[in-house]
Amino acid sequence: MTSSTFSVKSIVRPNILALKPYRCARDDYSSGVLLDANENAYGPALNPSSEAAASSSGLDINRYPDPHQHDLKNLIAKFRDVPGPEHFFLGVGSDEVIDMIFRVFCVPGKDAVLITPPTYGMYSVCAQINDVEVHKATLTLDGQFQLNMEEIEKQINEHPNIKVIFLCSPGNPTGSALTHESIRRVLTLPNYKGIVAVDEAYVDFIDASKEGTTATWVKEYPNLIVMQTMSKSFGLAGVRLGVAITTPEIASYMNATKAPYNIASTTSRVAQEALQPKGLDILHKHISVMVEERNRLLEAFKSIPGLGRVLGTNDANFVLVEVLDKESGKPSNDRAHKVYADMASRQGLVVRFRGTEIGCEGCLRITVGTPEENDVVIQRLTEQLAA
Ligand SMILES: Cc1ncc(COP(=O)(O)O)c(C=O)c1O
Known part of the structure; x- marks a missing residue:
């Protein structure tokens, strides 16, 4: 589609096209004695020495x-x-x-x-x-x-x-x-x-x-x-x-x-x-650790008996992996759901059962956690599937 063959106006709902957006006085005037918006000029109802007051200081959250x-x-x-x-x-x-x-x-x-x-x-x-x-x-x-x-x-x-x-x-x-x-x-x-x-x-x-x-x-x-x-x-x-x-x-x-x-x-x-630069620095560090940990989980899953294929191309912060039936060796929703429910209710490890999604028979979706959390995932899955 190019701009010459596409008109946004032709697909926006008529009521939205006709909309006169809400306007506030603050759109035109934002400084001075502000008595236009029925705010509370006395300030927030917060203990001044509380953490909530400290973390919102300077924000004028009464506005x-x-x-x-x-x-x-x-x-x-x-x-x-x-x-x-x-x-x-x-x-x-x-x-x-x-x-x-x-x-x-x-x-x-x-x-x-x-x-x-x-x-x-x-x-x-x-x-x-x-x-x-x-x-x-x-x-x-x-x-x-x-x-x-x-x-x-x-x-x-x-x-x-x-x-x-x-x-x-x-x-x-x-x-x-x-x-x-x-x-x-x-x-x-x-x-x-x-x-x-x-x-x-x-x-x-x-x-x-x-x-x-x-x-x-x-x-x-x-x-x-x-x-x-x-x-x-x-x-x-x-x-x-x-x-x-x-x-x-x-x-x-x-x-x-x-x-x-x-x-x-x-x-x-x-x-x-x-x-800010410091935040972006932390973002990039976290991403690179999560990608490394994702790869570690993928490697570990290869040698856990009872797990099948990892589906998809692994481009997110989770892994979608098949749980296999003991006898047939085929992906099994029954077993995957049992593993999921057991881990959540008895072992405090919560992942997501996704077996009812099309193309995801027997699948658990497991978010990449911290290295310690991922160790727990590997250990619990190994135990569950050995049972
Ligand atoms: C694909 C996708 N889009 C959107 C969202 C929602 O994100 P947000 O927390 O920004 O509402 C999620 C949350 O899991 C998601 O998986």
């Missing part, structure tokens, strides 16, 4: 946060090599970004989206909440979990009401990064006039020798939304910051639709700190 978050957007833009803040929508986790895509583009009861299972569950949950139909084009089930282009084209042709295609790269629960070539093919499908949303929650765990983020492509494709999050590589799941990187036009619709103050001052402060 509403900045609705635009330009400083934070500028830092992310620099980090991701994207031109500027006009390319961003920030959400309460990428879960809000996913929901926002539905709200901006999909008319409830009329439009549809396309997902590529096995994939992240929130696309379908948000679809149901928004009363939007879900069509599916299963990934290749050859252990690689790549896009099946023929199936995607078939779905697009059969369902012209598809407004958004959700791609997850690296995928959850597959751990497989999609090839850039295949993502470009989806972005330029001749019969498709909708949005392509690429969920890159795990993108920073892709090995440097492979293809990484598509964020810079937003300068090139008018129908691309790249979703990222600070919950994974940055280790900030608790602050809830999700990022959409897209064209200024799409970003403007998403920003007009959001709640005015969705990003808390505390969230913004923590995220900005993580994007």
